[in-house]
Amino acid sequence: MARRSAARLLMAMTFSVLVSGCWDRVEMDQLALVSAVGVDRDPESGESAVYYQVINPLSGASSMMPGGEQSPVYTYEIRGSTFGEVKSSIYRILPRKLFVAHYKVILVSRRTAEQGIRDIVNFIEMQPNGRSSVPILIVDGSFSRFMHTVTPLEQVPSDSIDSRLDFLSRDSLLAGKDNRIKDVIERTEKSEMIVLPLISRISRNLSSNSAEVSADVSANPNNFIIEGGAVFRNYRMAGRLDDKDLIWYHLLNGQRGRHVRRFEVEGNQVSVEFSLDRIRREVVWTNDQPVVRIRMDLALSTVFAYESIPKSQDEVKKFENRLNQIIADECLAFCHMTREQGWDLLGIRELLLDHKPHHPNIDQALENAEVSIEANTRLKRTGSVIQPYKGTG
């Protein structure tokens, strides 16, 4: 009996050899956790520079340590003719295991974007641990300087960008939600166009010293700005939109963020906040000429309308009607502007194809398509005072 138990014990012990979970474990402090990846390709030499911003796990908590404050990230720059080559030679300068799976943002220089980002997108999508659900941003200005910048307050630049994009799409319509790699793929593969956020105005005196940045009271000189949008067609940057156009672009593409703008209504200036409730797009064909009707339901809020607020239902109706007209006109103007450039930013081609998949000449139909935009606003929210104070003058 004893021998039997001993045999069983021995067998159980041999099985522990199979429990191999730990023998090639990688601890957190053996990883180089990448927070952002930057890509810049020289059009002449064809050589790519890839920047990995690796999070420094010792920053933050260690400001009391001897040696002073440490940088929140370290930027590793490595060059090679392809991304695969870059990745396989990174360990000439990087002492830890490169871990890209949890990166938050990918940044591409403008000149690279103009040559095309298809290779980048494919490379990411192909990697087993690659992640296509991160935003991709275009950097207009000195790319190397930008990649060696730490930002105030939110010290890791990728966190700063990610969080800003989030707020911008929620509170200003200056950014949308469709700016991830997977959105680029999906839209482009359907021959649609896409607009990606742009980082610009990179000042000359950007600091790469985090101690300097956190000791300086003025946040602006050590910062960069998310401004404008880069228009992409077939994985290539084809032009840019300014902030005003971006708002209409995002609105017409069904983004739900809020935006505040000053409108002129019956001689009064009023700052109104609007957000999209619903958007409907339909196509009517008359003698092979398509008419695309876009109807938007918008919710209005007068929380920021310190100039004046409509007093009666009658005034509210007038106010709404006026805004309907202004918004529809501006959207239509935006639409005409983009069509003059030859851009189909509203996805009208896809809409026509949905209706007539076997249309013989869809591009001709797209050119002939007439677009009408109708806005239907409803005042739904007011601020904490019924009427602004007028003073006694």
Added chain:
Amino acid sequence: MKPMISRFQFYLLTTNYILGTTLFVMVQRMVNYAGQDAWLMPLWAGGFGMLAALLWICLFRHYPGKSLAQIPLEAWGRPLGTLVSILYFLFFCNLAGWVLRNLSDFLNGTFMPETPKSVFHVMFLLVAFYTVGQGAECIGRLNQFITPFLFFPFWTVLLLATVNWDWERLVPVFRSDPFAIVQHPALLGFPFMETIALTMLFPLVKQGAVRPMLLGILSAGISLSMTLFMVIGLLGVERASRLTFPVYTLVQEVVIGDVIVNIHSIISVILLILIFIKLSVLVYGAFETLRQVFRLETRWPQFLGLLILMSAVALSIFENPMQNAEWGEKYTLIYDGFFALMIPGLLLATTWIRRAFRK
């Protein structure tokens, strides 16, 4: 043989067996073939699978209490019957190798890129042998016990993924190719004709296996269809037709707030267990075929032989995914059709003829 698997257990076994590797291997291919209408393919194929199952049921009616390995012996005599049973044995081993290879490819391609493939093969086989060694009842009960832990997490995770849902990805409906199954009939073979391995358990089902098998195939077809529907709505045709493991990727991309991220480990575990169930049934099929045909008593030499054979098949069955896809496209239907339609059809025909003569 004493019946020991309940109807419900057999129903769940059929469903999980079919879902097994299909969720890994076929999703991308089906979207590639049929675009937005890919979700119709499993419905057609499931209907066909039920017809094929009716053929087997018809055959088994004539041989009550016999398994697939014993019927050829009885219908065609010892020499020819043994040959046919050995063919089935090889078929099961081949399928088991295939399943193992799909599994190791998935693990190598996602989160365990450096582990040698054989480690996965041997480990899974050892556990499968242990299960099979405990008898068919153990497979049925294990599957019944574990199904809620597969079903609920799977659909919860897919429902969580609906944050990325877009109806426009599914329109226009019925326009791309609703009958793509006619041009690309591989799905009829894999997984639906492969369900013939389950007939090894037929005599063990209490109160008859007819209804649970048909319902199981139907449920699997509907589940596959719903999964495809969601894959298209969540990833879009463009990406779903190119990604190697769309179901895995779509769950990987779920981000809800900052809290629910990286939940793809759930889907991996579900897929691994589903594969294990399919593997157990196939191992049972191979093991029982040998035992019933050659009336073997000692079990361990059989298991050792199967371990060597199946892990070797798994390593050498194809060299790369392209080869696998091409083979699937060209020969799956013929290969599976030979075992699932032709042999049972011939067996049935000879049985009928013999009956007619006897009268």
